[in-house]
Amino acid sequence: MFVTVVIKDTLIIKPERFKKDIVTAVEDEIHMKYSNKILPDVGLCVSIYDFISIGDPHIYPNQQGNYFVEASFRLIVFKPFVGEIITGRIMGSDPEQGLKVAIGFFNDIYIPPYLLAQPCKYDEETSQWQWIYEDNALPYAHPQEIRFRVNSLTFNTTIDSNPPHEEKAPMIITGRANEPGLGLTSWWTQSGDEEQ
Template sequence: MFVLTEMKDTVRIPPWLFHIKFNDAVIEALNKKLANKVVHNVGLCIALWDITKLEDSYIFPGDGASHTVVHFRYVVFRPFMDEILTGKTKSCSKEGVHVSIGIFDDILIPADAMPHPSRFDDKEQLWAWEYETDDGKHDLFMDIGEEIRFRVVDEVFVDTTPTGPDGTANQSSEIKDTETKKTPYTIVKISNISAILGVSSMILS
């Protein structure tokens, strides 16, 4: 679930932070920049692990801050493929079931990955697994807040870097609206659900 990723970045330390230890200033700057942010094709950054190398610092003309290339290792949330995680149902829609594991909410179990047979109940706004027993068929609803286990089989990174306007005000406004709806990192295509509503059979998503 968590990986240690080697990274490199240029850290700018403003003059008003020169009075504190340099390493402490670098740590503060890196965590401020990266903590709880998604780095494209890397994952969700959690916290700085350690600094492995500090290159020479430079002060450029017209800027009193120091600029230092820093090599470091960062703790990143990025589940392995086929890893089984435990979360809670956050919401349901016709698109599928949205799951949260506390530190990360953008997890989707699509409709075609539900246990078969399942259906979306428009009245309850919940997915229901039509579970067969000796007594007949029973609807097992995937209630909000219910604990659920799932297997990760895919992930999607979206580059949310802002793009420049292409000419007209309306078009640039539409682009801006579209960009604000992008999710930079989503765990998707889970291959079926396990331990739904206390059912002990192993049907993994």
């Protein structure tokens, strides 16, 4: 779920940070530039892990007194792999899109209807998807805990010159809950709790 990636970047340090030592100034700039941002085809940057190298600062003319530092560093990145099983919480249901799921720090997770346990149906009265199991309707209720498998990871890197009303998230996880052991965790733990 979390990986480290090596980044090499030239960072701009503004004069107001000159009073800090170079490592702290560079670290602050990395946090501002990368933390909680999506890097296309890489993932969601969480934090800096460590430095590989920090070059000497350079000042160039006509740069408002800023200095430039070339640095190599490792970032901790959230990028689940396809097939990984994750536990999250159902944040909503939609008759066309299926379930919206969040895992606390990341909310762009969707489980489409065709990847829910089958047979399933959308109940208009409760606004919830339901798994029909042996004549019982088991609801995918909000905000229940759900276990799902990562089906795909999509990065949206194109900029639409005519943007739609709703912007696409820069990274979307599509999950599946149509295998034994997946779905609401309460479905699979109740029988085990009774045996203990």
